[in-house]
Amino acid sequence: MKILVINCGSSSLKFELFESGKDLKSLAEGLVDRIGQKDCKLTFKGNKKNLGLKASSKNHTEALKLALETLQTKDIKKVGHRVVHGGEKYQKPVKIDAKVLKEIQKLAPLAPLHNPVNIEGIKAAKKLLPKAKHIAVFDTAFHQTIPEKAYLYAIPRSLYEKNNIRRYGFHGTNHEYVTHKVLNKSTKKIISIHLGNGSSITASQNGEAIDTTMGFTPLEGLPMGTRSGTIDPAIVLEIQKIKKFDRKKTDNYLNHKCGLLALSEISSDMRDIYEASLKGNKKALQTIEILSYQIAKHVGALAATLNGVDALIFTGGLGEKAFYVRQQACEYLSHLGVQLDKRKNKASEKIISSSKSKTKVYIIKADEEYQIAKHSQAR
Numbered sequence: 001m002k003i004l005v006i007n008c009g010s011s012s013l014k015f016e017l018f019e020s021g022k023d024l025k026s027l028a029e030g031l032v033d034r035i036g037q038k039d040c041k042l043t044f045k046g047n048k049k050n051l052g053l054k055a056s057s058k059n060h061t062e063a064l065k066l067a068l069e070t071l072q073t074k075d076i077k078k079v080g081h082r083v084v085h086g087g088e089k090y091q092k093p094v095k096i097d098a099k100v101l102k103e104i105q106k107l108a109p110l111a112p113l114h115n116p117v118n119i120e121g122i123k124a125a126k127k128l129l130p131k132a133k134h135i136a137v138f139d140t141a142f143h144q145t146i147p148e149k150a151y152l153y154a155i156p157r158s159l160y161e162k163n164n165i166r167r168y169g170f171h172g173t174n175h176e177y178v179t180h181k182v183l184n185k186s187t188k189k190i191i192s193i194h195l196g197n198g199s200s201i202t203a204s205q206n207g208e209a210i211d212t213t214m215g216f217t218p219l220e221g222l223p224m225g226t227r228s229g230t231i232d233p234a235i236v237l238e239i240q241k242i243k244k245f246d247r248k249k250t251d252n253y254l255n256h257k258c259g260l261l262a263l264s265e266i267s268s269d270m271r272d273i274y275e276a277s278l279k280g281n282k283k284a285l286q287t288i289e290i291l292s293y294q295i296a297k298h299v300g301a302l303a304a305t306l307n308g309v310d311a312l313i314f315t316g317g318l319g320e321k322a323f324y325v326r327q328q329a330c331e332y333l334s335h336l337g338v339q340l341d342k343r344k345n346k347a348s349e350k351i352i353s354s355s356k357s358k359t360k361v362y363i364i365k366a367d368e369e370y371q372i373a374k375h376s377q378a379r
Helices: 060-071 098-106 115-128 141-145 157-161 172-182 233-243 247-256 259-264 270-278 282-306 316-321 323-331 342-346 368-378
Strands: 002-009 012-019 025-033 041-046 049-054 076-083 133-138 189-194 200-205 208-212 311-315 360-363
Touching: 002 060, 002 115, 002 368, 012 060, 012 368, 025 060, 025 368, 041 060, 060 115, 076 115, 076 368, 098 115, 115 133, 133 172, 133 368, 141 172, 141 208, 172 189, 172 200, 172 208, 172 311, 172 360, 172 368, 189 282, 189 316, 200 282, 208 282, 233 247, 259 270, 259 282, 270 282, 282 323, 311 316, 316 323, 323 342, 323 360
Parallel strands: 002 076, 076 133, 189 311, 311 360
Antiparallel strands: 002 012, 012 025, 025 041, 041 049, 189 200, 200 208
């Protein structure tokens, strides 16, 4: 049985085809990027070929059609979809029917950058693969084990009871994947650090999440590519006053105009910021310092909730590649027994802690697609 995994971004469609079994086997993978733009492109690896082609996909339906034509397979029985926000209702993967799709649409305001495009991907796949079983795998599901003391905000309880305002947590599919990669009898208290354009840190004990940095939406926590991360709520009111913003403009400002982009005044991409830092750009150097400091600060807080830590995991595009961020962040964590091997860290090896480090530090490649396929196979 073949399982197709779809992960939709605002202008992209990432896909991977798996053969089911005890050990899931990846058969092919690809990405249709810059959907609806002149420089739309398909990259593909599988069927004994690597492709990098210009494409003309105007929307996600056309992008998926191109992906299926490239895969050249009709034996797809299940389609696993990444859905960012499942609220409290969806604690496990679920088969997508009209009712489920409607509920996902209702949750769109809680993840405005993600759920709407996830819905586009679902509709496109159901249209092109009507006989397949479609499964929604939610980013929020892994964090449903977080206790009330961690997920309730100090605001009137009625806002939680009537409006479901609470901490949800995100990137759960990848946090679950990397945590279970290192979980064993001697490694039970784990902090996973997912760093990318969106970033979050999760504390897990015995394979279950107990706290995380993202909150009601993916805006809370670390400063991210274009997202502010945690700020004093009064700043939001002040921004509205100064800029004369309504709610929609404020939401757009905090999600698209802040974060690393605002701090560096260069780019939202850490690779560009790092290049500028090598040339002595002070704002670039400070941006790297601020991000590293905030990572360490949040790790320290989460380590307290675990009463110690057995392992740290860096994951996500930035987490896996930005050795300079890992180095600076871990320099603050010697009190947790963290000591990096500088050579291993710069080479981005799997284990980057030194032989003297009491806490092991790992780099594990994010693989949300594998985890989604695993959950889809079980449904």
